[in-house]
Amino acid sequence: MANPGTFHAGLVLDGYHLIRPIGAGGFGTVWLAEGVATGDVHAVKIVDASPKALERELAAVRRFREFSRQMRSPHLISIEHVNTHGSALFYVLPLADGGPSKEPINPDWVPDTLAARIEARRSAPTWFSSREILDTFLPIARVVAEMNAGGVVHRDIKPANILFVGGRPCLADIGLLDDDRASLTARGTPGHLPPSWYLEASGQADMWGLAMTLYTLLTGNHPDKIGRANFRWPPQGAAGMSPEEHQTRERWHAAILRATEESPHERFLTIHAFADACQDPMDGKRGMNERVWGQKRHSMSIALLALLIMVALAFALVWTVRTEKAVGEKRPEIGAESGLSLSESPQSSAEKPGVARTPLPEVDLSGVFTAIGEAVESAKKAANSGVASQSDGPDAANNKK
Numbered sequence: 001m002a003n004p005g006t007f008h009a010g011l012v013l014d015g016y017h018l019i020r021p022i023g024a025g026g027f028g029t030v031w032l033a034e035g036v037a038t039g040d041v042h043a044v045k046i047v048d049a050s051p052k053a054l055e056r057e058l059a060a061v062r063r064f065r066e067f068s069r070q071m072r073s074p075h076l077i078s079i080e081h082v083n084t085h086g087s088a089l090f091y092v093l094p095l096a097d098g099g100p101s102k103e104p105i106n107p108d109w110v111p112d113t114l115a116a117r118i119e120a121r122r123s124a125p126t127w128f129s130s131r132e133i134l135d136t137f138l139p140i141a142r143v144v145a146e147m148n149a150g151g152v153v154h155r156d157i158k159p160a161n162i163l164f165v166g167g168r169p170c171l172a173d174i175g176l177l178d179d180d181r182a183s184l185t186a187r188g189t190p191g192h193l194p195p196s197w198y199l200e201a202s203g204q205a206d207m208w209g210l211a212m213t214l215y216t217l218l219t220g221n222h223p224d225k226i227g228r229a230n231f232r233w234p235p236q237g238a239a240g241m242s243p244e245e246h247q248t249r250e251r252w253h254a255a256i257l258r259a260t261e262e263s264p265h266e267r268f269l270t271i272h273a274f275a276d277a278c279q280d281p282m283d284g285k286r287g288m289n290e291r292v293w294g295q296k297r298h299s300m301s302i303a304l305l306a307l308l309i310m311v312a313l314a315f316a317l318v319w320t321v322r323t324e325k326a327v328g329e330k331r332p333e334i335g336a337e338s339g340l341s342l343s344e345s346p347q348s349s350a351e352k353p354g355v356a357r358t359p360l361p362e363v364d365l366s367g368v369f370t371a372i373g374e375a376v377e378s379a380k381k382a383a384n385s386g387v388a389s390q391s392d393g394p395d396a397a398n399n400k401k
Helices: 052-072 114-121 130-149 196-200 207-219 243-259 271-278 280-332 367-393
Strands: 016-025 028-035 043-046 082-087 086-095 161-167 168-171
Touching: 016 043, 016 052, 028 196, 043 052, 052 086, 052 130, 052 207, 114 207, 130 243, 130 271, 161 196, 207 243, 243 271
Parallel strands: none
Antiparallel strands: 016 028, 028 043, 043 086, 082 086, 161 168
């Protein structure tokens, strides 16, 4: 281990100037740091522990960087730089949003975490709305589901490890992250750490952590109160909630209980299924409506295309008839006034002196065909727009149970 006092304000690590500690936990300390060359502020996590702990942290960092490059999710913290200093490991992270001061360098600035937001709401007039809860929880649940599907387990999901970066919730603290394997040991924070009976019944550690996080976000209570009737609502109570809000929260409580069921047969099969159960049902309806409207627009576009072509052809026909009529009116009559005898053909009159032959005017239909082409292209674009709307609409919720 490094000697005490090795890391201090003013120390420069690979171009990052340490300013002050802004967080601590487990074997690591998080420092506020400033880039010497750029002046940008960052978070630097320093792990100064036993060789075994360092080895575990470094393995987690490597694994995390590997799959995070593939996922490229804005809801996963990014690791910008990794190195060692003495016997310690450090890595550079983007700095979270924070307050109350806008300047992180000020002593009163603290990182914006979900745990801090929950604590602040305890004394507020109202608790989080269902929309706020869903916008915070669902992106984290989805990204954890992708991690688990890729064979990676976070193992320490809790409100303190959910940061807000650029206003978006972001899963951080990957020190316990590991591959999902049979020999994986139980680790994490008490209360958010799954009990042995759950793991022994094929329970997913991250599903448990997500359920505990959602419960705390719903009620502000510690996870050990799950299932108790007196602790189903936030400090402000349920009296001011609309029937819709009340119903939504009841549904989420049911999803939490199902995610933490002891029997694997009663539990959600995947974290994706858990997230689907928490999703706003209206999102699925909106997705369905958008797909139906996209199909209708596609059909309407095809009909419009046919109509435009018919109108253009009709316009061309009328133009041609009117032109021929005008030419006929200007053509000289066969008879005395024209200087032709009935026995003379119109063709021979052009050879007679004094008899002028009126040529047929050329009819220019290029403008008509240009209009038809433009109408067809417009209809094609409208049809393509309908198809794009059909493919871009969000899929209806698919509850994988």
